[in-house]
Amino acid sequence: MTDVVLGIDIGTSSVKVIAVDKGGHVLQTKSEPLEVMQLQPGYSEQHPDDWYQATISAIKQLLTQNEMKHAVVKGLSFSGQMHSLVIIDEHNQPIRPAILWNDTRSTPQCEQIIRTIGDYVVSNPVLEGFTLTKLLWVKDNEPDNWRKIKTFMLPKDYVRFKLTGNVHMEYSDASSTLLLDPKEKKWRKDIADLFGIGDICPELVASQDFVGMVDKLVAEELGLNEDVAVFAGGGDNACGALGAGIIHPNDTLCSIGTSGVVLSCEDQQSKEYRHNMHYFNHVLDDMDYVMGVTLAAGGSLNWLKNNVLTQFDYPEIVKMASQSTVGSRGLLFTPYLSGERTPHGDSSIRGSFIGLSVMHTNNDLARAVIEGVTYSLFDSIQYLRSQGKSIDHVVAIGGGARSNFWLQLQADVFNTKVSKLKYEEGPSMGAAIIAVNGLGWYESLEAVLNQFIVYDTTFKPDPKMHEQYMNYFDIYQNVYQQTQSITSELLKRSR
Structure with missing residues (x-):
């Protein structure tokens, strides 16, 4: 039998899953398309459960391929589109469709932030793409939904929650919200309080932290063993960088x-x-x-x-x-x-x-x-x-x-x-590397990269x-x- 990990990338146009063995070889790749809802100009939304169902479907298809007949999944991790807002109620259910990273409806909220604390917040410019502006849009425009919020997540965090039952957000994604200080690695409670956000920020973990096992019922549905370790993962750009040795x-x-x-x-x-x-x-x-x-x-x-x-x-x-x-x-x-x-x-x-x-x-x-x-x-x-x-x-x-x-x-x-x-497998390879490193298959992350990353042609200017x-x-x-x-x-x- 061959031990493998899964790298799962929750993108905007598709969910991609790859299976990688200890030597860094990609045994199989599967993807499932996603649709973006654009109800009017500037609006861009997706249903969070579409990400989860696409992930389940892609994993099931991947595991039925010939290359996977003798493979045993030992761990998995994630990359995902950054900034996109998922708001969750007290029953851990999405309250509304996710507002995506490329949604630009929150210009008035950007202007409010800039008037209040300036055009740069926690080392980043105030732009419509960031999660804080989307939270404020919900607060200003959907008061009934706002009153229901228990916490918020980003896309890969929601899928990881669905697989494990545990709610976390890791630093590489959290630092893209305008609510986390990337140098202190702490939520900026003062910013949340200033804009009436309240205590809705999830527990923070490191990208390479072990955050639980795949839920027993989910594992049964997928045909996985009950001992599949899940690691937090990272934002798509950070995982893409890791997967390229950056x-x-x-x-x-x-x-x-x-x-x-x-x-x-x-x-x-x-x-x-x-x-x-x-x-x-x-x-x-x-x-x-x-x-x-x-x-x-x-x-x-x-x-x-x-x-x-x-x-x-x-x-x-x-x-x-x-x-x-x-x-x-x-x-x-x-x-x-x-x-x-x-x-x-x-x-x-x-x-x-x-x-x-x-x-x-x-x-x-x-x-x-x-x-x-x-x-x-x-x-x-x-x-x-x-x-x-x-x-x-x-x-x-x-x-x-x-x-x-x-x-x-x-x-x-x-x-x-x-x-x-x-x-090249993009961010999904970075996610797979996080799982490999988390399982301790190599003595260091550098050793993983030395085995997994191979450069091809170099072009000179x-x-x-x-x-x-x-x-x-x-x-x-x-x-x-x-x-x-x-x-x-x-x-x-x-x-």
Whole structure:
């Protein structure tokens, strides 16, 4: 028999489960799709029990595969979408659908926080994505639901509760709520009291803590033994970083999924960052990370595919982009389709093509979108460098790491080496590593990573290409200021 762990990622578009053995080999992967409810512009919700049912379904399917016939699940852990609010009543039932990380309805609550205590709270900017703003929206708009709240959770915490019966929140996710001080690792009761939140914050644990066994009835339903250990897990970005070996100061990750992230490790001695950068706890006890976010990174390419280049698949679109030239023949794209997080923190800004002419082709449109997303991510890298961080190597994961063309483009724009993993499973691998480490299968986390993490190709920057890209990046940086008032007014009139 082969001992395995499960890494479970509660995403926005799907739940993904992987089974990993002691050698770091992924025996099987299964995923279940999720639907997002968008009742009106700016609203984004999911039913918490949909996450749980998708998790159950994915695990059941995974366990019936041939590769798992001789496997024994010994432990599991989680990663999950961050910020999204689940409110729970005294019977531990969700009171309403979860308000997701990309929901932007809470602008008035952001303004209230900024008027009261300023535009940065516990080392983070006040933005609609964060959990505190969503709590205040419920308080202001749904008083009947507000009176029922016993506690709140984030997505993976709810699924973990359903599997174990135990309610906890771990630091990497809690630090993304605007209610936890990431340096002190304590709930900020003063902030909760100031805004009338009350005592609803759950018990805190470390990401790698053992938090219980899989409930007996759940284990029977899944066909698992009763001794499956559950470990707390982490937010998706922290787990994605762990799964890519990003655990030392200045280690840097570029993740391009629906959103895009530049994440760089900190040793908890850093200065306060601005520029709408985020500062969260890592899944390691002695490590934090600073992070910039592009809300519509892969989402911009998805929009292009679904609405403009509808007859092409993603590889074809990327190939088309490679057939254009640096600067997309004088065409710029800003990826503000869902507003923007870093550096602007503006939920009202919208995307644009600048310089579009009858001479531009589908190739140019495709390249402009890829370049614009990469420029947005480079904005975070450039700021971090300006604050003294040394970034000379970036590990790329997600959709942006599946194309050698896009990886080389990242290297040239970022002006740094960019590596991709030989085997990449994203945040679910980070969750699996937490379970492996928790079970004590290796003498240290470093030893786990040495076995599990294998880098593939490394792309080196071309200084001449970087210089060409910077000529366009300088113009790109001006687009926000030139279009902000126009797109804000368009948004108001379209409502």
